[in-house]
Amino acid sequence: MNPPYLLFDVGGTDIKSALSDEAGNLLGIRRVPTRRGTPDPAASLIDQLHGLGSDLMAQSPLLVPQAVGLLVCGIVDEDAGLGVFSANLGWRDAPLREMASKAFALPVGFGHDVSTAGAAELRFGAGAALGTKVRNAVVLVIGTGIAAALFVDGHAVSAGGYAGELGHAAVPVGFDCPCGAHGCLETIGSAGAIAKRYTQASGRSVDGAREVLEAMETGDPVAARIWNEAVEAIAFSIAQLCSSIAPEAVIIGGGLAQAGEALLEPLRRSLRNKLSYHREPLIVPARLGQDAGLRGAYLKAAEAREVHP
Amino acid sequence: MNPPYLLFDVGGTDIKSALSDEAGNLLGIRRVPTRRGTPDPAASLIDQLHGLGSDLMAQSPLLVPQAVGLLVCGIVDEDAGLGVFSANLGWRDAPLREMASKAFALPVGFGHDVSTAGAAELRFGAGAALGTKVRNAVVLVIGTGIAAALFVDGHAVSAGGYAGELGHAAVPVGFDCPCGAHGCLETIGSAGAIAKRYTQASGRSVDGAREVLEAMETGDPVAARIWNEAVEAIAFSIAQLCSSIAPEAVIIGGGLAQAGEALLEPLRRSLRNKLSYHREPLIVPARLGQDAGLRGAYLKAAEAREVHP
Structure with a gap:
């Protein structure tokens, strides 16, 4: 049994928030766009989180949170509690842990979104299925970008x-990067x-990688080439x-992992x-899907409560 | 003050051995060719080490070793005490720690040669000069081969x-590897x-990379190309x-590091x-040079003695 926690997973595009109950269930899971373009992005984020937290507590008045779990994107110094840098959200060396702790008057467990979601994946998701012997692992998240x-x-x-x-x-075959x-x-x-790359090569506009996979499965050679080049590049990085x-x-998550064996089988080969x-x-x-970050925030909140009783 | 230890650093080509005194000095440092081509390479190694150890003890009869530090090349499972695989020396899953412990009737600290020499470099050599804040580091040893x-x-x-x-x-520019x-x-x-590669490209036979560096410094364009391709490749791996x-x-050791700034400056760039x-x-x-392995073996011996008092 754990006390309730307020949980936030802050990405460049959106914020996921939830309140956990004593059994560890995530209640009131909600996704809202991250407020952007404000002059003080760190203060603006904390303000937005405070509003989301108040909403969650109003929905479940009997659950009194005892800690906050906060994950943010970008370069994060977990030990120092700093958002070192976020290209998307604009802060530099922002003391986000301390700011959140003041705003909620609660201990705050603070972490990097991908790293902490990976820890949750290892503990509750695919890693749990692999067993405790797996102590050296990589959780590779392949979506719009790639992080691990x-x-x-x-x-x-x-x-x-x-x-x-x-x-x-x-x-070896990569291009100039932003x-x-x-x-x-x-x-x-x-x-x-x-x-x-498929849109550029085929002249056919697609919304996402899923359509490229579908085109490949209907025999489109351009789609097959682009897909295979992606697989080769990912395999190169894993081989390193x-x-x-x-x-x-290596646990593969993110949007591209929804391709399942169409990705994993050629990747293994x-x-x-x-x-x-x-x-x-x-x-x-x-295995955890979209909630991996909130599960990770839960781990961080539990840690923070142990550190600040 | 530490008790005396018997120290061995077993490479594919030769074995270095020494006895340490109470001040941690390495006495009787000796390098002999590793015995090869025997039907039972693990037993043969232990036999050779026993002979070397007996010689060291005969030279310093007042120093009674209390533990052995043993490093070996190849794939090493330090926790299990196994020489998992050595392409050069031929063993597979050999229980070298236990075999050495029986042969010497002493506790044995066991480790991988490059990894443990790197630990010594971090503790006593270049790492010590960098200070204790460096907790994430790579010791890259570039000689006949490359390990880290x-x-x-x-x-x-x-x-x-x-x-x-x-x-x-x-x-990206590498070749088929043995x-x-x-x-x-x-x-x-x-x-x-x-x-x-220089010998192949120039038709001029050279003994080692040092001659290629010397040729480059006299304006040889083939030597410059080969040297620069090596630097680019090393930089690629460090960037990964x-x-x-x-x-x-990144602490650069091994024979190639003797080139000093002729290697390090273009590598940084x-x-x-x-x-x-x-x-x-x-x-x-x-900074430790040839004795880094024996210094590492010393650390392992001291650990073994703490574990087996």
Whole structure:
């Protein structure tokens, strides 16, 4: 039994919020657009979170939250409680943990969205299905962009917020990236890149990677080429990890993972071709879906309460 | 004050051995060829180590060793005490720690040669000069081959012995590798590859990468091309790490590091060109030289004695 917690998962596009009950159920799950373009983005975020929290508490007046779990996107220094940098939301070195703690008058567990959602995936999702022996793992989230949570000997790798930025690691066939580097995995392996590159190559506008997959399955050779290039690029990046931290499992989440075996099967094959004596990781789909971040915020809130009794 | 230890650093080519005194000095440092081609390579190794240990003890009869520090090359499972695999020496899943402990009737601290030498470099060498704030670091050893020791949050990453195999991570311009994979960093960025590729391209036989560097410094364009391709490849692999575990420092050791700033300066420049918002690591030379392994074995012996009082 845990006390109720207020949970927030702040992304560049939207904020998910919920209140957890004593059994750990997520109540009142809601998704609203993240307020953007304000002069003080950190203060504006805290104000928006306060409003969302008040709504949740009004809906469930008998549940009195004892801590807050707050995840944010960008470069995050979990130890210092800082939002170091968010290209989308605009803050720099914002003391978000302290600001949230003051606004709610509660202890706040603070973390990076992808890293903490990955920790929840490892504990409650695909990782739980793999068993406790998997202590070296990667949760690779492939959507509009690509990010990852890395786990070494059972611990999340943070490196001051700079770890797991796999979307901005170079692959041999990558292109110039808006981040300023060249060849980033995101420019070829993300769901966003698949859709964009297919539209450019075929002249046919598509909404997302799903349509490219459907085109491939009807025999469209352009779609097949774009899809395969994405798979090759993702496999290249995973192979790099097999030579550095050597994960036992790679858990694939995000929008592109909805392709299921159409993604995972060629990914395993491509990876196997790239490895020799290396340890080949299991490649499995994520299980928690959209709520992985709120589940991660729950873990953070529980930690914060232990630290601040 | 520590008691004396017997120290062994077993590589594919040779074994270094020494006895440490109470002040931690290494006495009787000796390098002999590793015995090879025997039907039982693990038993043969232990027999050879026993002979070397007896010699050391005969030289310093007043120093009675209280533990053994044993490092071996290949894939090593430090927790289980196993030499999992050595392509050069031929064992598979050999219980080397237990075998050495029986042979010497002493507790044995057991580790991987590169990983443990890296730990010593971090503690006593370049890492000590960088200060205690560096908790995420890579010690990259570039010689005939390339291997690395990775440190995350101050802890060595082992991953069952499969971590740090950077020599066998692909780079865009790499070639087929004897390991069975394609594009391995070792095929272009190692001292061995630099010498071999220069000989192939120029028709002039050289003994090592040092001669290629000397040729470059006299204006040889072939030498400059081969050297620069090696630097680019090494920088590519380091940039991958900047997107995954984001080290604060990369310590370069091994034979190629003797080139000093002729290697490190272009390496820093090439790396900087590949990064955007990533955290740029310090790139510094290793300091311990040939004895890093024995210093690491010393750390392992001291650990073993704490575990088995």
